[in-house]
Amino acid sequence: MPDTITAPAALITGATSGLGAAYARQLARAGHPLILVARDRPRLEATAAALHAEHRVRVEVISADLATDAGVDAVVARIDAGLDDDARFVGLLVNNAGFGTRGSLLTGDRAGQEAMVRVHVVAVNRLTQAALAPMARRQRGAIITVSSVASYLTSPGAVNYCATKAYQRVAMEGLAAEVARRGIYVQACCPGFTRTEFHARAEMKTSQIPGFLWMDADEVVAVSLAALERRAPVTVVPGFTFRAIVLLLRYLPRWILMRATRRYQATRGVQQYGPSLE
Secondary structure (H helix, E strand, O other): OOOOOOOOEEEEEOOOOHHHHHHHHHHHHOOOOEEEEEOOHHHHHHHHHHHHHHHOOOEEEEEOOOOOHHHHHHHHHHHHOOOOOHHHOEEEEEEOOOOOOOOOOOOOOHHHHHHHHHHHHHHHHHHHHHHHHHHHHHOOEEEEEEOOHHHHOOOOOOHHHHHHHHHHHHHHHHHHHHHHHHOEEEEEEOOOOEEOOHHHHOOOOOOOOOHHHOEEHHHHHHHHHHHHHOOOOOEEOOOHHHHHHHHHHHHOOHHHHHHHHHHHHHHHOOOOOOOOOO
């Protein structure tokens, strides 16, 4: 990873828990100045103080709800500030903010479903587009978007989750080819089952998921950042087991996959729940 003199500032959304917090810890350890984005200001400030005290890096905080235009505007404004100012340049954007929901599209909370689309799609698109201009001007930079193994699935009870995660992955795959000659690295990180607050917040059942399928957040992020360092291919799937699963999902006929998904969820009694994958 870059040393403390040359490390670019990293802006991380959803930075106070789970994978976002793991990115913040590991990037701070590598000497990156940080810009942390989340909704909970007290938790943001506590996280920033702890990272600064331990790693002596500069840490800014932006309290913003990325499901709102105002929240996204605030983060875009901070990114735009680095267009002509090297000291404020955001050299690494980590689009990590996200959540799952409980309930089907038919009966679920409309506001929650719309918020998911806004956070996973609209916010990612706007922040990514904002970050590209200063990166292209300097011919360097990187964008990591945390998608999911669920991006390869369609699932009852997780209609918008799977769809929005697929958007993130496909958008990053296309963008990587678009900016490859501009010195900008783009990654879609697609983790599987990861131990974070994600599932509890969405009230998802996880008790029947085998222990060997779970990965720690720090382990997932270490794989992602190692891929960043060596400029690995755009789609990064942490864990051998999940790489094998993704390989199967890529080539399995869609009708077989959809039938198997419906049967699995029906037998487990979780058809009304959101996704179990990070």
